[in-house]
Amino acid sequence: MRHEPTEAEAKLWRLLRDRRFVAHKFRRQLPMGEYVVDFVCLSAKLIVEADGSQHADNTYDTERDAYLKAQGFRILRLWNNDILARPDSVLEAVWAALEGQTS
Template identity: 40%
Template structure:
């Protein structure tokens, strides 16, 4: 289990109860161990962050990004966040909301491919 700030527990619950349409769509494809029988968690606190989706078996974080992520500040915050998560050995996949809403099957295929490689890697 990765360390996290205890004060993020309630905000993560709130986010689970108020998911975006893109998150709902992707969650419908990830839940119930639909990808290689692996468990995913949604709105999971890790370090000082709440990640959209997390698969501990594959050390994978998946983010659905809205418009705020494409500002200069958002891009820098995501870079810092991704770097911190990478230091824990996590791979971060980012998809913009439109990718998920307009092509969820392609997003799931990419997730499957990354997990497949992660699980075959000796490290």
């Protein structure tokens, strides 16, 4: 993904990078166990995933999420079309998750 991100992943990275959320630093494409997460803020233990329709009702994602949650992380899944069409709403959702207002 680092070298050939989808349009939504590239846009989400532009929204998250450079500590735009005060002291919350995000990293992208970080290996965690046998998985790689799209974006993660380690200090807030928040993973942000940019998902397309292939992720709806996906058993792999269910197993992956269970593993990541067992490691103490919260997961925020954002749909690609929302990232592209409603970036302000996406930023609000990320901020709410960072502030612990979502699970």
